[in-house]
Amino acid sequence: MLAFTCYTKPDYQINWHHRAIARKLNAFARGDIKFLMVFMPPRHGKSELISRRFPAFLHGLYPDSEIMAVSYLDSLAGDMTVDVQKVIDSPEYRAVFPNTRIYPSGVNYTKGVRNSSEHHIVNSAKGKYRGQGVGGSFTGKGANFIIIDDPIKGREIADSVAFRERLWNFYNNDLFSRLETDLGDGRQGQVLITQTRWHDDDLSGRLIKQMTEDPDAIKWDIVEYPAIRQSPILDGGGLFSxxxxxxxxxxxxxxxxxxxxxxxxxxxxxxxxxxxxxxxxxxxxxxxxxxxxxxxxxxxxxxxxxxxxxxxxxxxxxxxxxxxxxxxxxxxxxxxxxxxxxxxxxxxxxxxxxxxxxxxxxxxxxxxxxxxxxxxxxxxxxxxxxxxxxxxxxxxxxxxxxxxxxxxxxxxxxxxxxxxxxxxxxx
Missing domain, CATH: 3.30.420.240 (Nucleotidyltransferase; domain 5)
Incomplete structure (x- = not known):
């Protein structure tokens, strides 16, 4: 198994749970899973793997894909856009996906300069990656993949009924409506949500409730590693439940x-x-x-x-x-x-x-x-x-x-x- 060394942080190490999640992401990339949720505690590498490296991987597989990425703040979404660009521009990435390039070139990573005010990248096959904070505008645009990374930051924000309602409305009225349902080649639009769960009534909680109560609702695949899992072995004694x-x-x-x-x-x-x-x-x-x-x-x-x-x-x-x-x-x-x-x-x-x-x-x-x-x-x-x-x-x-x-x-x-x-x- 090769090590992914593209701009890896010095303290970032691939652990067993990264490999387990990656296998689920493979199924998502193949289209075997259309709607996926991944729940993990903070500082366990979910954003590094799912929101930075995985979008680059998707562009390698599908250079013409359009990806919409959402985070809690616009600035966080912009930072992740730059990180995705770094991965795609790295020599290690090009060795695996030689036909995927950033266009135009010349992004100044050290100063955080992005390709436009919308924080989007355009690769050589006209695929796009757009990052926005919750409430940001995607007007007039469509997406093959929607990736939502920690739309709620911390328990204090999660306890806000007003913010939860704002997020729910943004997802249903602005974001999900951008998902392309028929891409013309057998593929369909897909949604990936990764977050730390702070409240039962968060976005994921509402979607899960909808799935359990409405037989016609979207069926989500769910991967969950709760905060008690701080090592490859659960404190309770087993991996299986x-x-x-x-x-x-x-x-x-x-x-x-x-x-x-x-x-x-x-x-x-x-x-x-x-x-x-x-x-x-x-x-x-x-x-x-x-x-x-x-x-x-x-x-x-x-x-x-x-x-x-x-x-x-x-x-x-x-x-x-x-x-x-x-x-x-x-x-x-x-x-x-x-x-x-x-x-x-x-x-x-x-x-x-x-x-x-x-x-x-x-x-x-x-x-x-x-x-x-x-x-x-x-x-x-x-x-x-x-x-x-x-x-x-x-x-x-x-x-x-x-x-x-x-x-x-x-x-x-x-x-x-x-x-x-x-x-x-x-x-």
Whole structure:
């Protein structure tokens, strides 16, 4: 993974939550997510990543895009405009996106000179970036992307009913009306809001309430890291929350496709890890845990029960095979299942799937958190060990066992990951 060194502040370091957010931003950039909210406490790098680097990334992908950026004050929006210009003009950026340029050139960054009083940049493909404070005028202009960064600064402003009403009216009457609904090439206008939440009745709170009460309202994807999260591990003990999961009735034969993820162990001692095989189904954008085999068992005794589990689920519609890390006993099981004629991914596909093993378990789990924040996993309510599985997940990474967590994280990766150009490629 390359480091994004374009005008990086000396004290700015990329952490796990930046990578997790970047994966969500990738989905936004691809158009998989149309409306996205990211909530974080102050001084955790959200503006640096989302409001300075990400707009430059969007202009690299879509040089003709028109971006409207809003912040609490006009001066803050102007400063962010200059920072976006710096990123686009940097040699590191040009190495990734050689065809995106600022026009006209000659911006004096040291003196804070901007291209015009509207604080907008124009790149070589006639794309535009315009920054304004809350209440600023975008009259006569349209946007492919609207990015709102901390429209409320601090609790004192958030407690002002008058300001909240002003912001709400500005969003609905002036800003959102500028969003282009049909860009002519299959793309649609998109909105990204990032902020620290100071009040339940802020802009995001009202949009969330609207979404929950009105079935026809815009559906937002939400990523939230509350102030209690000051490190990669929550003070409460785990990365995952109960709200990410739901027990449900599971149909065994009504999915777009199914697959198995597995984590193998070596011994059957009580203190050792489990061998876990988890069968999953994917339907209408939702991930279902259908069935689980979980036992503390010797490697030499694992073949018979795991083959039986494979045969049970490999006959289901759209079965894509079992994803078993080709390491230790997993090498043997991959080879054995193929010799038995069971549906398995190819060797190169398996190697590609498990290339993330360069990261540790916690880092891989961190990558799954944003997806689970927006997409619940539905667990078969008839599983006898469902409570044990949930206890393991909620205790991670401080729990005694983490074998099912590995299967869960691999399943999330299977259904939500995309192998396309990524914001992470330039971080």
């Amino acid at each position: 109960q709200e990410m999961f739901e027990f449900a009735v599971v149909n065994f034969d009504k999915y777009d496709y199914t697959f198995i993820t597995a984590d193998t162990a070596y011994t059957d001692k009580q203190e050792s890890d489990f061998t876990v095989f988890a069968a999953w189904g994917f339907k209408y954008g939702k991930l279902y845990l259908i069935d689980v085999y979980r036992a503390q068992i010797k490697a030499s005794d694992a073949e018979i029960p795991t083959v039986a589990f494979m045969r049970k689920h490999s006959s289901s519609w759209g079965f894509r095979g079992a994803y078993i890390e080709p390491k230790g006993h997993g090498i043997y099981l991959n080879q054995r299942f193929r010799r038995l004629g069971l549906t398995m991914p190819g060797e190169s596909q398996t190697d590609e799937f498990f290339k993330d093993r360069r990261l540790n378990k916690t880092e891989r789990a961190n990558n799954a958190v944003p997806h689970l924040s927006a997409n619940k996993v539905f667990i078969n309510q008839d599983l006898q060990i469902k409570d044990e599985l949930m206890a393991e997940v909620l205790a991670f990474p401080k729990g005694k066992h983490d074998d099912f967590v590995d299967c869960l994280v691999d399943a999330v990766k299977m259904v939500y990951s995309q192998n396309r150009i990524s914001l992470l490629d330039v971080l």
